[in-house]
Amino acid sequence: MKTPSGNMYQLRLSAQWGRKTIGLGSDRFFALNLALEVDESIEECRTKGKDIEIDSLKELVKSRRETTPPRVLKIVEKDDLAILWDNYVTFHRSKGAWEETYVLTHIKTVGSLVGKCPYQKLENKQEIVRWLFDDPKRSPATSKNRLKLIVAAIDWASKQGQISRHWGIEYRDLLESISIKTCQSPNDEDESNIEIFSVKEVYQILEALKTDCFSRFKGKHHQYYKYVYFCWLTGCRPSEAIALKWENVDLSKNNIKFCEGRVNASGQIIEKKGTKTAPSRLFPINEELRNLLESIPKNQGYVFRNAMGKPISQQAFNGVWRTLLNRAGIPYRMPYQLRHTMISYHANNDFPIQKLCQLVGNSEKVLRERYLKLDIERIGLPGVVKSWEVSL
Secondary structure, eight states, rough: OOOTEEEEEEEEEEEEEEEEEEEEEEEEHHHHHHHHHHEEEHHHHHHOOOOOOOHHHHHHHHHHHHHOOOOOOOOOTTTSSHHHHHHHHHHHHHTTOSOOIIIIIIHHHHHHHHHSSSOOOOOGHHHHHHHHOOOOTOOOOHHHHHHHHHHHHHHHHTTTTTTHHHHHHHHHHHHHHOOOOOOOOOOOOTTTTOOOOOOOOHHHHHHHHHHTOOOSTTTTTTHHHHHHHHHHHHOOOOOHHHHHHGGGTTTTTTTEEOOOEEEEEETTEEEEEEESSOOEEEEEHHHHHHHHHTTTTTOSSBBBBBBBSOOHHEEEEEEEHHHHHHHOOOOOTTTHHHHHHHHHHHTTTOHHHHHHHHHHTTHHHHHHHHTTSHHHHHOOOOOOOOTTTOOO
């Protein structure tokens, strides 16, 4: 039926009770699928010798229309951004180039952005960049990191001969022309951004967690005190601390073995063997770290648990972290920056770089590029004892 608002589709049925119609909506393909379902329902009734009731057929169509969202058709070409991205992801996943946690976080996030982008033609590079950076929910630094992955996909496609080589070069040049001052917002969870705390701020945070002074409910913040204290003393990755089990803590030999990771990736808990850069690494236990570990009830399984006795949820902790920093008047930086702060502090206070690399699981190149350019006065705090350095 042609109507002022466009075509509408009907299913017309003829039987001994005359001709009946059932409205199927405006989506032609959806209407065809509904018609097939009705046809199958009629055939089933005939096979089983049941009466065919028009009201039952109308109810079937109504329920499908209410529960199935209208399908939006999107015509794409082989060089559209979404197609290039899918090819890039399919190839690299088939080669096992990415860990599942990386796919569920970075790759899945960028894939969603690419699918939503209203500009799919490579000729619209300025519009693509503008659309990406205009989202107020992302910091400019995060938007640039998202763009890096998109550019990597375009560059890869151009090298594979899927598109002209000039597109890869043009987009790489465009990326290099975007200068972003590294900063963090509450929605920015990129580990590559470096914005460390002062040591004074670290102990201010620890004291606030310990005393629950910014918590509306007793114990809500305190339950994370020892977990955060441990992250600060060891400089380990949050995923390593959350995954730490008592079987890998040896107080008799004074060492901790980091050999597992546990992360929440897009709502899915992923546990993996090994650290980010090696199968395992040992960290020495000094007096301060020993006192902390001995204050935790030693049970089987995970070392750090919440008030309910379950493993720490980084996602739940992030909410507490934001609340605490906001009420304490401390500029927001993600919890991962405790690792950067610990490494930065010791790297800039003459601790042997090679030994520090072994302790935290970073290469010397990474340490020199990310940590040695920082201002010692900015992160130092007179009177703070480099507690674990004495034992090494």
